[in-house]
Amino acid sequence: MDIIKGRVWIFQDNVDTDQILPGYAMAEPFNELGKYAMKGSEKVDFAKRVRVGDIIVAGKNFGCGSSREQAPVALKEAGVGSVIAASFARIFRRNAINIGMPVLEVDLREHFNEGDTISVDIAKGLIFKDNTTFYAAPLSKNALATLEAGGLIERVRKELGVEKRW
Amino acid sequence: MNIIEKHLAKAADLEKVSVGEDIRCKVRLVVAHDVTGPMAVEQFAKIKIEEVFDPQRVVMVIDHIYPASTVQARNMHWILKDFTKRYGTILYEHGQGVVHQIISENHAQNYGDIIIGADSHTCTAGGYGVIGIGVGSTEVAAAMATGTIDLEVPEVVEVNLTGSFKPFVTAKDLVLTLIGRFGTDGLTDKAILFTGPGVRGLSKDERMTVSNMGIEMGAMISFFADEDKDEGVAQTVAIELSEIIPVVACPYSPANIKPVQEVAGTEVTQVVAGSCTNGRLSDMKAIAEVLRGKHIHPDVNMIVIPASARVYEEMEKHDYCKVIRDAGAVLLNPGCGPCFGAHQGLAADRDVVVSTTNRNFPGRMGSREAKIYLASPVTAAKAAVHGRFVDPREPSGGGEN
Numbered sequence: 001m002d003i004i005k006g007r008v009w010i011f012q013d014n015v016d017t018d019q020i021l022p023g024y025a026m027a028e029p030f031n032e033l034g035k036y037a038m039k040g041s042e043k044v045d046f047a048k049r050v051r052v053g054d055i056i057v058a059g060k061n062f063g064c065g066s067s068r069e070q071a072p073v074a075l076k077e078a079g080v081g082s083v084i085a086a087s088f089a090r091i092f093r094r095n096a097i098n099i100g101m102p103v104l105e106v107d108l109r110e111h112f113n114e115g116d117t118i119s120v121d122i123a124k125g126l127i128f129k130d131n132t133t134f135y136a137a138p139l140s141k142n143a144l145a146t147l148e149a150g151g152l153i154e155r156v157r158k159e160l161g162v163e164k165r166w
Numbered sequence: 167m168n169i170i171e172k173h174l175a176k177a178a179d180l181e182k183v184s185v186g187e188d189i190r191c192k193v194r195l196v197v198a199h200d201v202t203g204p205m206a207v208e209q210f211a212k213i214k215i216e217e218v219f220d221p222q223r224v225v226m227v228i229d230h231i232y233p234a235s236t237v238q239a240r241n242m243h244w245i246l247k248d249f250t251k252r253y254g255t256i257l258y259e260h261g262q263g264v265v266h267q268i269i270s271e272n273h274a275q276n277y278g279d280i281i282i283g284a285d286s287h288t289c290t291a292g293g294y295g296v297i298g299i300g301v302g303s304t305e306v307a308a309a310m311a312t313g314t315i316d317l318e319v320p321e322v323v324e325v326n327l328t329g330s331f332k333p334f335v336t337a338k339d340l341v342l343t344l345i346g347r348f349g350t351d352g353l354t355d356k357a358i359l360f361t362g363p364g365v366r367g368l369s370k371d372e373r374m375t376v377s378n379m380g381i382e383m384g385a386m387i388s389f390f391a392d393e394d395k396d397e398g399v400a401q402t403v404a405i406e407l408s409e410i411i412p413v414v415a416c417p418y419s420p421a422n423i424k425p426v427q428e429v430a431g432t433e434v435t436q437v438v439a440g441s442c443t444n445g446r447l448s449d450m451k452a453i454a455e456v457l458r459g460k461h462i463h464p465d466v467n468m469i470v471i472p473a474s475a476r477v478y479e480e481m482e483k484h485d486y487c488k489v490i491r492d493a494g495a496v497l498l499n500p501g502c503g504p505c506f507g508a509h510q511g512l513a514a515d516r517d518v519v520v521s522t523t524n525r526n527f528p529g530r531m532g533s534r535e536a537k538i539y540l541a542s543p544v545t546a547a548k549a550a551v552h553g554r555f556v557d558p559r560e561p562s563g564g565g566e567n
Contacts, residue, residue, distance in 0.1 A: 014350060014419065016527040023507035023530070026201045027231060027239040030208070040529045061351035064384065065525060066506065067286040069205055069302035090355050090386055091286055095302035142188055142316060153212045156308045162214055 001147060004081040004102070005119040006053035008112045013059035015041060017092065020063065020071040033070055034077030052079035055118060057108050059085065063092025072096040082120050084108055084127060084136065097143045100151035104136035122147065168322050168398040169391045170357050173278035173297055185400070187319045193223075194279035194296075196309045199265045200228040202284035202302070204245040209307035217253065219313030224255035225273060227265035229501045235509035263474025263500035266290040266298075266442040270374065271476055277392075282306065282315050286381045287442050287524065292358075292389035293374030299386060320357040320386050324399040327364025329407040334558040336452070337372035338444060338522065338542035340405070341379040342413045346423030347403075354384030359399060361391050364407050371446040378443045379524050382420040412558050414520075415540035418528045426545055429555045436519045437468040437550040438531075439543055440498075441505045444522035445473025447480045449543040454486035456547035457493035463553030468495035469511045471503035495550070507531045513538070520549045 018040050025036035038046035056062075056075070062085035063071060072095045075083065083096065086107035096103045102122040111134065112118065118129045123144065127134040139147070149155035156162075167175065167182065175183045177191035196219075198206045203226045210218075218224050226246050234240035243259065250257040258268055266287055275281065277295045282288065284306040291298030301315070309315050325344065331337075358380050360373070368376070373390045380388025412426040439445075439453050450472060462468045470490050472478040478500055481487050490497055504511035505523040512532030513519050519531060519538045526538035541549070544558050 016525075018507070018525070018527045018530050026508065027236060027242055029238070030205065040534065061354070061384070064350055065286065065527060067284055067288075067300045067302055068202065069284070069304060070201075073205075087351060087354065089351070089384055091300055091302060091381075094305065098302060098304040098308075140188070140318070142318075152304050152308050153209050156311055157213055160213070160215065160311065 001122045003119050003121055004053060004055065005117065006055045006081050007051065008114060008116045008118055009046065009050070009054060009056050010109055010112065010114045011041065011056060011058040014061045014064055015058055016065035017063060017068050017071040018065055021068060021074040026068060026070050030073060031077065033074040037074040037078035047078050050078050050080065053081040054079060055081055055120060056083040057112055058083065059107065059109060060087040062088050064089035067091045069095045069099065072099055072101050076101045082122065084120070097146050098152040100147060102147055106134060106136040108134055168359060168396045169393060170297070170322050170359055170387060170389055171319060171398065174317070174319060176278065177280050183319045185319050185321050188316065189319060190314050190316050191280055192313060193282050193309055193315055194275050195269065195273060195281040196224050196306055197265060197269060197281060197283035197288065198226050198303065198306050199230050199285055200232065200242050200246060201230040202306070204242045205303035206284055206306040206310070207245050207249045209304045210310050213307065213311050215311055218255060218310045221254040222256065224310055225269065226250065226255065227258040227268050229264045230506065231508050232261050232501050261475070261499045261501060263477070264442045264445065264502055266378070267445065267473040267477070270294060271474060282309055287378050289380045289385065289388040290374050290378040290442055292377035292380065292387060294370055295390060297387055297389060300381060320355055321400040322357045322359050323353060324359045324361055324396055324402040326362040326395065326402055326404050327360060327407055328362055328404070329364055330367045331407050331410060334544055335410050335412055336542040336544060337368060337375040339413050340407065340410050341376045342415055342423055342540065343410055345379060345382050345415070345421050346413070348383045350382060350419060350421045351384045356385055357387035357389060358385050359389050359391055359396060361393050361396055363394060365390060369448060371448040374446065375443055379420070382524060412542065412545055414545065415526055417526055417537040417539065420525060420540060426555060427557045429539070430557055432555045433518060434466055434520050434549045434554055435517045436511065436513060437466055437546050438504055438511060438519060438521040438523060439469070439546055440471030440473060440503055441523040442473060443524045444543050445471055445477065447477050449522065450477060450481050450486050452543040453547045454489040456544060456551065457495065458489050460493055460551050462494045462550045465553050466550050467511070468550045469498060469503060470495050471498045472500045474500050504531055520546045522546050
């Protein structure tokens with residue numbers, strides 16, 4: 001997996017899926033979801049200002065609430081390269097990995113300022129800023145296998161042997 | 167092994183499983199709704215196979231935005247209709263009710279079966295002894311193809327219940343109390359196992375209310391066991407039901423729990439009663455009994471939503487519908503209603519909502535400024551009558567009912 005490089009966006013604890021993608025936007029076409037990324041949060045103009053590769057650095061329980069996969073899809077569509085949080089809600093973490101968006105667990109809010117440029121080595125769980133390296137909890141084998149396949153759908157195709165037939 | 171591990175081992179065809187182990191389990195049912203289903207359909211199409219693993223085990227329910235409030239919402243219905251026609255799966259498309267209620271009424275499962283659903287409240291099934299696990303759309307797509315799900319065996323936290331509730335205290339007060347105690351991430355990736363003599367006194371409706379909100383503590387599974395006690399659990403918490411008091415979750419978190427006494431007097435502008443948490447017949451009965459012969463406060467809107475058409479029909483057989491209408495409340499069609507902020511009763515900045523639903527995060531029902539309090543049906547109905555919170559146990563709160 002490539003190294004992801006981008007600017008830091010800081011969010012605090014318990015950013016729930018209603019903040020990441022408000023309920024009213026859930027019926028929007030999937031390729032339009034990026035416009036609503038973080039629209040329910042305190043950073044209402046996030047979707048307009050975010051650039052490709054930017055990285056969300058958040059507190060604990062990121063993505064709590066509903067199971068809507070539209071939430072990580074909205075972040076991915078908006079250009080977010082990765083989310084690094086102190087902890088994730090279970091379903092959000094699985095959804096992000098299943099659509100091929102890497103997430104890492106470590107609390108780095110005190111170490112970064114909004115707008116700092118950092119880079120992330122997902123496979124190794126390392127985060128770099130200037131000359132400093134930070135260590136995240138390693139991803140499970142399962143999660144890495146899914147990310148390396150490019151998401152769960154690609155992984156299932158491989159396991160079912162569908163890729164050979166098409 | 168505890169009972170949850172035994173069920174998971176059976177579904178994985180293993181003799182034994184242990185905490186943290188990655189296992190692949192067979193699933194009994196795969197479920198989605200009109201908000202998560204279309205993405206599952208799109209993802210399933212990318213797998214490029216001709217059949218789902220078993221059409222009779224794939225169930226979709228149009229409950230979140232029905233009748234459609236936007237053209238786009240109706241397009242989502244069509245995606246599910248087309249999929250159903252093509253693959254021969256099961257679809258509830260005429261407003262029969264909320265997915266978790268429909269599954270409990272129409273799709274009998276065996277004790278310990280696993281169902282996965284693209285809805286976080288799939289854990290509701292734990293209330294009737296089925297392992298319900300909430301997932302996302304892509305995982306539903308994968309399971310529609312394979313009939314399996316990859317899981318890590320969760321640590322189990324046992325909640326041992328004794329005694330019984332005092333009057334005007336309900337299962338909702340119990341689960342809100344637990345959420346206040348564990349926090350919104352206190353049980354992330356874990357399973358909750360309810361045991362003890364107190365379980366026997368709880369009805370299926372009550373158990374479903376409790377299991378439903380397991381996800382509000384981050385849990386993967388929220389399961390009621392037949393056992394009085396279990397072994398091989400990480401932690402046991404003892405709860406004496408007679409010590410539970412009426413509580414509410416204050417803005418803006420389901421874990422911000424206070425006794426109703428402490429918020430008594432707070433003015434209320436809208437009351438929402440229903441949902442997969444509290445939209446069953448016993449909940450509707452509790453509401454009707456508070457409203458009987460009374461009228462809601464002139465400054466309050468009250469919206470009542472049965473969880474299913476069957477619940478609605480039972481309400482008609484009794485006189486609950488008439489009682490609720492006569493009290494000045496509005497009865498909506500079975501479904502999710504305004505719970506998640508898409509339609510049918512959104513809140514503005516100035517609104518103070520008392521809701522029997524499951525979440526009160528900022529913006530959950532509309533404006534980020536609106537204040538949502540989560541409460542039991544009896545506490546909510548009494549707030550509707552008085553236009554402010556009252557302790558349901560107080561005679562002034564209609565406790566004489």
